[in-house]
Amino acid sequence: xxxxxxxxxxxxxxxxxxxxxxxxxxxxxxxxxxxxxxxxxxxxxxxxxxxxxxxxxxxxxxxxxxxxxxxxxxxxxxxxxxxxxxxxxxxxxxxxxxxxxxxxx
Amino acid sequence: xxxxxxxxxxxxxxxxxxxxxxxxxxxxxxxxxxxxxxxxxxxxxxxxxxxxxxxxxxxxxxxxxxxxxxxxxxxxxxxxxxxxxxxxxxxxxxxxxxxxxxxxxxxxxxxxxxxxxxxxxxxxxxxxxxxxxxxxxxxxxxxxxxxxxxxxxxxxxxxxxxxxxxxxxxxxxxxxxxxxxxxxxxxxxxxxxxxxxxxxxxx
Numbered sequence: 001x002x003x004x005x006x007x008x009x010x011x012x013x014x015x016x017x018x019x020x021x022x023x024x025x026x027x028x029x030x031x032x033x034x035x036x037x038x039x040x041x042x043x044x045x046x047x048x049x050x051x052x053x054x055x056x057x058x059x060x061x062x063x064x065x066x067x068x069x070x071x072x073x074x075x076x077x078x079x080x081x082x083x084x085x086x087x088x089x090x091x092x093x094x095x096x097x098x099x100x101x102x103x104x105x
Numbered sequence: 106x107x108x109x110x111x112x113x114x115x116x117x118x119x120x121x122x123x124x125x126x127x128x129x130x131x132x133x134x135x136x137x138x139x140x141x142x143x144x145x146x147x148x149x150x151x152x153x154x155x156x157x158x159x160x161x162x163x164x165x166x167x168x169x170x171x172x173x174x175x176x177x178x179x180x181x182x183x184x185x186x187x188x189x190x191x192x193x194x195x196x197x198x199x200x201x202x203x204x205x206x207x208x209x210x211x212x213x214x215x216x217x218x219x220x221x222x223x224x225x226x227x228x229x230x231x232x233x234x235x236x237x238x239x240x241x242x243x244x245x246x247x248x249x250x251x252x253x254x255x256x257x258x259x260x261x262x263x264x265x266x267x268x269x270x271x272x273x274x275x276x277x278x279x280x281x282x283x284x285x286x287x288x289x290x291x292x293x294x295x296x297x298x299x300x301x302x303x304x305x306x307x308x
Binding site: 005006007008009010011012013014015016017018019020022025027028029030031032034035036038039042045046049052053061063065066067070071073074077082083087088091092095096099103 | 152245
């Protein structure tokens, strides 16, 4: 069965040769990948690919490219128990509160 | 229990904020992994600097050398990672294969499954390379896709599409344009665009 990411040969909209500069948050996600993925690292490249491919079709299409990456890497960190759900939830609340306070200044 | 229970405050809408949930997630992962000693803040800073430092100019240098040095061209076709190391370029651990354009064959690269790309030679891939449209179509109707880039490949020229994987990436060695015999290697390198090394442009 064809899985959602396997889109070679499908009929698609015309290609638009669009360019954009990478946003700082996108580069930071790229950097996380480089620091965690590879031989002897937290994840093998195939594990990351599998985690991206496991994002369901609806979410896959709604997320942008680096949103898929951070979702996949976070899922792997939870799956491998490097990070717990509780830890992640608390850290996200902390950072969100910090950034909101900074934005309000 | 209060006689008049206070309503819970609403969950703040992250949609109203200047950042997204995914950005918060990314920063949380960075902080947690730093706290756990997986990498340091310094590792993160150096990695970000490296991301900015890798541009298509690395690939262009290798192509220009191949144009002027037949023995290097053979080594590049044999093993991109080893040949580029001769130029002081770190092409990374994942094998890259060079595919050469000729008068009879035009090559173009894609990653239909995701976004595999010779990023150690060319930097981060352009948006369109990762798009559903490019990934789906270039293996189906490559000539039409190339036309969207303003690239016309004559009917007599075979178009070969190379689908990259996590284990093997490709780069295209474009044909050296006519009328460039006066140019030195550095001048030639300036002609070699990123898209020429993807195969969506000819020089």
